[in-house]
Structures are given as C-alpha cells and as structure tokens.
Amino acid sequence: MPLLNITNLVVIRSRKSSPVLNDVSLRVERGEKVAILGPSGAGKTTLFRAINGFVPIHSGQITVDDISVKGLRGRRLRQLRRHIAVVSQRHDLVERLRVYQNVMAGALGRWSTVRALRFLLRPLATELQEAEEALRRVGIAHKLRERTSDVSGGEHQRVAIARALVQQPALLLADEPIASLDPDLSHQILSLLCRLAEEAGFALLCSLHQQEYAYEFFDRVIRIEHGQIQRKDLRRSPIVDERVGAD
C-alpha cells in the first residue's frame, strides 16, 4: 500500500475555465523522495493543497495511508493533516511570534487546547528543549528565542522545516522550498530536507523549478505542465548521466 495514492485527480477553479489539475495520478511510497518539476502556474501548489484538503476535489481520488481525503471535514481532516507537514516558498510563519513558538506550532495538532494556550504564555523547559532539538537538526539552535521577523530568509526556511519536524510527519510536502534563495542556500536546504527525510523516515514530495537539483537529490522526478503529468518516473536522466560521465 503506497503512502500517498492519487488517481485521476481533477481540480477545477470554476465551471468555465479549464481544470487546474487534469487527470493526475501519482503514487509515493513510504520514505520515498520525489521531485515535481514544472513552470509557474502548472498546478504544483494546487496539487499540494489538494493533498492537504485545502482545495475541493472535483473527481478522482487522493488517499493518504489508505484514508480518502475527499470530503473529509473537521476532526477527521485535522487528524489527516497532522501526518502531512508543509514547507513552502511563501512566508508562512507568524512573524510576530518567537522562533520557538513557530516551531512548536507543529505540535498543535496533537496538543490539547489548554496545553497550547499555556505554552504561548509559559513554555515548559522540556517543550523548549524539544524546540531547540528541532532547531539544532536544521542548524539554527541559537535562534530559539528570537522574534521570527528578525531572522534571515534562509533561516526562515529552516524554522519552517523545524516546525515540520516537530509535527513528526509521514509525508512532507515542500512547495518550491528554495524559490527565493540563492544557489548556495538552495543547495543547503535541499540536502537538509533529504537528509532529514532519510533520518526521520518520512516521504518527501518536493516541487522545484531547477531540474539539475531534482536529479541530484531525488529518487524520482515527475514533470507537470498545464495541470497534467507529462513524463512519469524519470529515474535517470540523460543530463545526470552525461554529467556523471564527464566527472
């Protein structure tokens, strides 16, 4: 049983315009690292949001761990989301919170309301340790108590990844995680994501623009254009082969 199984997925924005995602099928196994390549507007972000239950599924199916996403609501939807972490290019941290508060927001799905409120006001030492440990794994443990708006762009991304780690996910969706970073930082962040996926054993589904990174870091590369998957399961690419040969 694959961890993520998408079959013939169609997502529409309105009845008149052409579908955002058209007949998309995709399987991701546990612990697998898959890259999705495609230009802006190809439907990558929509695909991720559909997996997480943020956009309605018109037809087709998405199952995560054999649970169908379609029509899930309330508590059941939240339970599903607990196991899927998201890291994106967008600025999706709450800037006014401290770094450790943003990191531990990853635990909100499993914490009780009372505990979550208490943590905002008075975090326990053990909880701070957990946050620090997650930050240490992404290499910025010293930023624990800083205001999130004060950390740099690359560090922002690391805080978001630390939040994803705290979530202890089965699947991590990384939506263009390096879109706003320079080549050096991009390289660092991608190798970090892949290393963490191997260490923690979660599957990684990552959308990218740059195909050289895709072939360098991922088990499998998928190309998506105009809402449709173009070429499937490119396990080896001529470019990579050439480069390997040149080396």
Place this chain on the structure above:
Amino acid sequence: MRGLEGFFGFLKQFFPPDVSWGYLKALLKEPIPQTLEMAAGAMLFSATVALLVALYIGARLPGWRFLYGLLATLRSIPDLTMAILFVVVVGIGPPSGMLALATFYSAAMGKVFADLFMSADPEPIEALHATGAGRLMVAFYGLLPSRQKDLLTYGSYEFESKVRACVIVGTVGAGGLGTELIGTINALDFRRTLTVIIVLVVLVVLIDRMAWLARRHPLILLALAPLGAIPAWENRPDMFAFSHAVGVVRAMLPPTLSPDEFRDVPRLVGETLLIAFGGTGLAVALAVPLGVAAARNLAPPILYTLVRRLLEIMRAIPDLVWGLLLVTAAILGPKAGLLAIGLHSTGVFGKLYSESIENVEPEPVLALAATGAPRISLAGFGLLPLAFPPMAVLTLFRVEWNMRAATIMGVIGAGGIGQALYNAQQMFFYHKMVAYLIITWGLVMLMDLANAGLRKRWKITEGGV
C-alpha cells in the same frame, strides 16, 4: 456681514471662561470622574466582548456569519440613538449611558477586530491549519499575534473617542460632563460652557498622549482593567428593573407613524444625507490645506505646531457639541448640522491627512528632491500623490461615521431625522420613536453596505489603515 457680527457678539459671551476654584472643584467632584468612569467601564466591557467575539468570527467557528451580521446590525444604531432608547428602558443616569456605549462599541470594535482577523495574511494561517491544529488554536497562534499591533492601535484610539462619546450620551441625560454642558447652555451660562469645553479638550489631549504611551508599552492597558471594572460594577443596570424594561419595550411596539409623518420621512432623510455628505465635503476641503500645513516633513515648525493645536481643538469638541454651539448662536436646522460635522471632521481629517503625508515612503520623495525641486513641487509631485490612497481610505471610513452623526444632530435641533426621534421620545410617543429608530438604523445600515461594497471593489481592508 450682520450675521457674522452677531456671531462674534455671541462668541464674546464665552469669555473669559469661568475658572474659579469653586466651579472647577464642582466639575472635579462629579462630572469629570463620572465621564471617565463611564468611558473606562464601557471600554473594558466592549474591548473584552469585541475581542472574544472577533476571535470567534476570525476562527470561523460555527455560527460566525450570524454573529458578524449581528455586529453589523448593532453598530448601525448610533450610540446616541441607543442611549435615547436605553434612557427610556433603563432610566435616566450613567447606567443607561454606559449600557448604550458598551453595546454600540462592542459591536463597532467587534466588527473592526473581526475584519482585521479576517484580512490577516492567509498563508501563515493556512500553514497552521496544515499542521492539523484546531480553529481556536489557529486563532491564538496565528490571528492574535499577527494582528496584535493593529488591535492595540485601534483599541487605544477607541478609548479617546469613547470619552467624547460619553460626553455626548450625557447630553440626553446619561450623566457626566455632557449633562453639565447642556445645563450651562440651557442656563445661558456660556462662560462655564467654555470651561467645560476646555476641560474636554484637555482630557482628550491627555488621553491621546496616554494612548501613544500604550502603543509603546501595551501592558499599561492592563492597569485600566480595575479602573474600568469598578465603575462597570457600580453602574450596572438594576436587575430588578429587568421586568420593567421588558414591559417598556413591549409597550413601544408596534412602530407606527401617522400618514402626515410618513409623508415627511423623505424630507428628513434628505436632510440627514445633506448633513452627512455636505459636512464631510466641507471637512475635506478644509482639511487638505490644513493637513499639509500640519505635516512635519512639509511645513515649517512654527506653522505645523500652530495648526496641530488648532486641529486638536477642533477634534476635541465633538460634532454634537459644535452643533450645540451653533444652535445656541441661532444657526438652526441642517445648516448647523452640516457645519458641526464639517468642523469636527476637519480636526479629524487634518490629523489623519498630515500623518498620511508623514508616513509616505521617503525614497521616491528623496529622488525628487535630488532633482533640486522646491518644497511645494515636492508636495505636489511626490508627497500628495503618494499619500492620496491612505487619505482616501480614511475619508471613506469617516463618511460612515458622519452618517451616524448626521442622524443624531436633530437631538439638539440641528436638523435631520434625529429631531423627529428625540421629539417622539420627549413626548413619550414611543411607537413613533421606534419607527424613527428603525428608519435611522436602515439609513446607517445602507450607508455601511454601500461603503463596504466600494471598499471591496477597491480592495481596501480596514487592516490597511
């Protein structure tokens, strides 16, 4: 010219103000504390209710649409109109004033807070939802922190306007400085009227300064809690009177108007609209030059200091008090209402416009200055065009406010539908009063809806102010 001479002759009667120790002591003993207590009590109550309700709406918990609609409905009954109603239902004195203020401002603040939450940056919010967090937790980890600054800014601004509002509800018999003010005018004791106005200006300026402090050290606001809790408790409506209140409300229904009165409604509505729009127009015309003159980055220090004081005074005198002064000076009907709203709003706009000009991003202006352009050209080509969007937004918001003010101007004989409403209350024609109340509510509601529609089209959110 004769009219003008008459007006100056009238103004002369206000001087010198009565600053005798005896009178000041009398003011300090009751009206001033009463007003501040009412303001603090109403503020505490409405801020708490507003925040909770807004978080509930912002988290989109079940029934949030209904609650949002309720807020929009309640805040369409102007505070004074509500006070007139509560004076009938609860009885004369501070409790009814406080109840009216608390109800109105809970709704008004609640709606603004809810709008702030709903217009919060959606991405961090979605990211929190993506962790599987519940709606309430998303509210506390996402909505509250990301809007904290705007909440404080708006909240402290609210306290200032609440003190003014307390004075106003005092004029219909709800106690405090307002009742004192009306008393001095009715007694033609204008020197004391001026004293009360000066006290008011000083209070508002002091609170303005405090608000500035509170924005820097938000925890100060917590000290207001006990200050508000005591008067809120002391002025609580008498629960024993509850059944009486229900009886009074029942006796008011159904709303009825005679055919003659019914035919007069279009005139009253037209007058009200004239007061609202005319007053706003007048204020814009006056406030643009004054706002420029008050901008620290444009005008020389002597000029902006003077203009700022002038604007402070114009702002500190509530529109209704301006109306009272004009009516006393024998300027009657809608003309008085229009001028009153115009003068008060000039003070408000002048301040907001000058701040908009001061808040303009410096880079494009510096680039202009680098061409060697003189100050006036800088203003015309750089500062004013850049400051225009926030100025337009602020004006649009004020129109809503002025619509409310226009519906209550009649209470003091300055035209519009408020006159009919107040007369009906004074003569115990409660069926008629409720009819006018419904018309007022409808008028304000329509205006709010039209305004909201415009903002939606122009993609303006209250959070952007």
